[in-house]
Amino acid sequence: MTTQTEEKFIGTTRKVTAHQTQNEGLSFEKSAPGKKAYRLPPLDVPEVDPSALLGEARRSHNAELPELSEIEIIRHFTRLSTWNYAIDLGMYPLGSCTMKYNPRVNEFVSRLEGIAEAHPYQPESLSQGSLGIIRLLQQCLLEITGMDAITLQPAAGAHGEFTGILLVRAYHQAKGNPRRNVIIPDSAHGTNPATAAVCGYDVVNFKSNAQGGIDVEALAQAVNEDTAALMLTNPSTIGVFENEIHRIADILHSKGALLYMDGANMNALCGKTRPGDFGVDVMHLNLHKTFSTPHGGGGPGSGPVACKKILEPYLPIPVVEQGSDGLLHLNYDRPQSVGRVRAFYGNFGMFVRALAYTLANGPDGLRQTTEDAVLNANYIRKKLEDLYELPYNTPSMHEVVFSDRRQLRNGVRTGDIAKRLIDYGFHPYTVSFPLIVPGALMIEPTESESREELDLFVDAMRQIAREVEENPQLVLDAPHSTRVSRLDETTAARKPVLRWRKP
């Protein structure tokens, strides 16, 4: 922590104490010719002459990969790992990201030999275990969402959106006209408009009402025969349930349009209410959010798409079906399918983890999980609403969104508070999103936080609020405790250095 010459307020970081981390260069910088971390077994077949076999297709120079020994590699990546913050270290309150505990039994079972070594083209008779996992997870997700049919093929949330909107397109096309527009609220994730555009739709940006939700009267005006769908996040990105959801669905359906739900915030709903019951036609889930598969520094994810009966014919191929022989099969014979969105069957390893999570919870556990997630968000709201501005006073579900309006009077923005939070031992909340809240602080604690951890977070946020009043420069210069201070993103973008080169 920087030392201040004047006696200004500096908060006490109760959760963390500074300690040393190891310095570590790039693997290339540690490389030396002849060092090895591998040994291949002796070849049990005759050696071959690559020049004779490959001719001009033979590689002439080795790729400049590093040459290191095993101990150096372990140290290299272990040292790097200690520079990361992680759920395993503490609360990770990124709004909309649902950074919950990633159970280790999920990792264990996904690595069982018969599961990890399964090849997608091995015979169906030798894939009944894999197909059974797919089948059971599908059944669970259908029950949880209240939908009729599902595909697990999409590799991530945005890929699920893409698949879902393709289903919408195919549905309208089958009626003779794919329609032109997708309506997207201004509070939506960026993937929503990007997806609609990738699927060839014009985006109609739709302004949220004074409560941050859908203006139902305006929607009734906006929806017409050109509308293919509304992409709605529910609860919304400010953590509010669209309580007029049934009217929204009715408005769309009356014009033949469909209701797409972005399931990013499904952690607020599991076991308490079901999208299929409140009028949603098609939605995606994020197994890496709601169903505890690890984010892994940015992926892999998995984005199953669930839909109503009317969209089932268009689901990607193949679909898993039970035959009259009692065995599970992959059915490719689906003439109305939108086609494949990914090779093979999706991020299967994530299905294993999501199913393990679902089995660990059961119906009572999932409901309790949802309740605790909502309880935690409301607790934080209650403990901070006197110091941070609540732009919308509507009831919060699993996340709470504040704004930096009060802190801005001292020149401190949400991004600065976020950086200061790092010094207190927490990962920042989501910064500057949703776009409808200027200077947003979007906080999603998830169910995984104990009261003790929440209280430490609240304490940190309250001390930062005081620092903003009494010592704003301290916050503006944060973080003070990390290996690197704020990084020059402008130069990074202006003169991109995207790979290492030998000096």
Added chain:
Amino acid sequence: MRYLPKSDAERAAMLREIGVSSIDDLFAIIPEEYRLTRDLAIPRQMGESEIVDHFKAAAARNANGYASFLGAGVYRHYRPVLIDTIVQRGEFLTSYTPYQAEITQGTLQAIFEFQTMICELTGMEIANASMYDGSTGAAEAAMMALRITGRDDVLVARSVHPEYREVMHTYAQHREAASGRATREIAYDPESGRIDLAALDEAVTDRTACVLVQSPNFFGVIEDIPAIAEIAHNKGALLIVSIAEAISLGIVRPPVEADIVAMEAQSYGVAPSYGGPFCGVIAAKEKYLRQMPGRLVGETKDTRGRRGFVLTLSTREQHIRREKATSNICTNQALVALMATVFMTVYGKEGIKDLALQNLAKAGYAAKTLGAQGKLLFAGSPRFNEFVLQTDEAPEQLNARLLEQKIIGGVALERWYPELGNATLWCATELTARQQIDQAAAVLAQAPATAAAR
């Protein structure tokens, strides 16, 4: 529920502090008719040992103890123990996308190393932080070429993985409906198994945005990249090379003439896992940087001049550009890219070549040994670790006989290439033992004389 860190007393106390009398008050905004008042009809809560038993039982219903000659886009290679040791560290496993650079330097530096190694292996100048997989990477690469050239035609070799082509078709269908220009598939030469260069030359026009080939292609044959590049570039089209078997880059000449490489890095230490998660990646010439989809990590300095890494050029991406983004991709395959990074580091400069050489030798032996029991197709073309075998016996019967000996034979090609008749695609890697190859050949040799189904 054992994952939830609260006692009922704590819950009650928190509710009191919030100022509500029961948890249901916090759900009151949900209209009553939509509140679920029953238990979900899913299996009951299980103990950890029950969960392990459940999945062990599932694993037992899959193939166990079989020798396998399956490849076709998913490859069985040895995965050094270091990989799992490192990716199971919670600091990597349970970290988010590294938007907050100060506390994610570990992930960021690892991705920077990944990007560098992918550039080195592919001969490209830039590489992104990963895509979902090889198939979606190919589709995204084609869309990238359309944006770069402003043209509207895509040509794809029929020797590209059939499922990759299907995904490209799915991605393209609405665009094609709008432009009236369908993706065209270019035939392969029946002798060489390589793309038909004359047919390609004829098909490329000044409306062609790109030519996409796979090398080694779906038949395991290495394409003549310089020749294909010349044909494409003569008409101002881009060349995209898809690589499904990344180990090939240890010994096969990188496609340096390509403008874009769309790769699947599953071979670099990633389990087959019934088809995913894998690790796609797009690499390209630097001049196409602004049209690159996906995340990129760049080097920079902090306020005190120390080296650090950040996600950069995000103005291409959906969270900034929304409907004008280069792609809708958000989540990628970061942890799988880390597996690949550890793999590439373990094998290193010499190891990746040694490993590729072993694959070449094993597949060469297998092609010779199994080829003696049938007809080796495209025998005169350079191959890596896969080959196509044509037999008198129908693949279904052949594979049934192999299964009896606990051998999973080659993938039957008929559903995608009916013209090849009784053809199967075989793969041998460094993990394939000579004895397994010999045993498979012995089974092939016992083909019933009456089984001539052709």
